[in-house]
Amino acid sequence: MANADARGRLRRPDGGPLRVLVVDDEPTLAELLTMALRYEGWEVRSAGDGLGAVRAARDFRPDAVVLDMMLPDIDGLEVLRRLRGDEPDVPVLFLTAKDSVEDRITGLTAGGDDYVTKPFSLEEVVARLRGLMRRAARSDTRPDSLLVVGDLVMDEDSHEVRRGGDEITLTATEFELLRFLMRNPRRVLSKAQILDRVWNYDFGGQANVVELYVSYLRKKIDAGRSPMIHTLRGAGYVLRPGD
Known part of the structure; x- marks a missing residue:
């Protein structure tokens, strides 16, 4: 584009x-x-x-x-x-x-x-x-590749996301947020880091945007399943394979 x-x-x-x-x-x-x-x-x-x-x-x-x-x-x-x-x-x-x-x-x-x-x-x-x-x-421009964390699979080329074989439909921003989380599994990512990487602007009063999108991802990724997206109060968010 x-x-x-x-x-x-x-x-x-x-x-x-x-x-x-x-x-x-x-x-x-x-x-x-x-x-x-x-x-x-x-x-x-x-x-x-x-x-x-x-x-x-x-x-x-x-x-x-x-x-x-x-x-x-x-x-x-x-x-x-x-x-x-x-x-x-x-x-x-x-x-x-x-x-x-x-x-x-x-x-x-x-x-x-x-x-x-x-x-x-x-x-x-x-x-x-x-x-x-x-x-x-x-x-x-991303080359063909798969990201896999537990039973969550993302095809970066086709933009297909599946968990446990079930297809999950994401918006462009939800996809980019999930990609950042999946590229850093088990790593705590702060709201400032997420804003800088996903939204490309400095942290400053926009933390609610991150919270909103994390909540949207949870509804799609974790609904009815073992949770993968976790909040560490005061630190940020981390993606871990479900139990």
């Missing part, structure tokens, strides 16, 4: 600028985001409603999407569903209201890769997008 040029700037595999679709019904905010992303050298298109976003995505084929949860026609979750129907792996960064915890949890559970809360800094949005696209690039 993205490669880095000699100066470390992210580019499309063909060398062209990365494409970002901005979806927000506040024209001023959409314009500010567009200017900030273009300053990064990226190609940007914007849409002010959900249906317009779906049409724009099909024409523009973005490498990432900045998507407001609240839109005047269909909401961000429905836009996400339709986008993923066409491009299953496109990274999506949700914009949510500061006091809307339910929106953030719902958006991430539905398959969003990350979120920022309004009001936010433009620098934060750019940093999150860089992280999402670098993560997607790593996933695209």
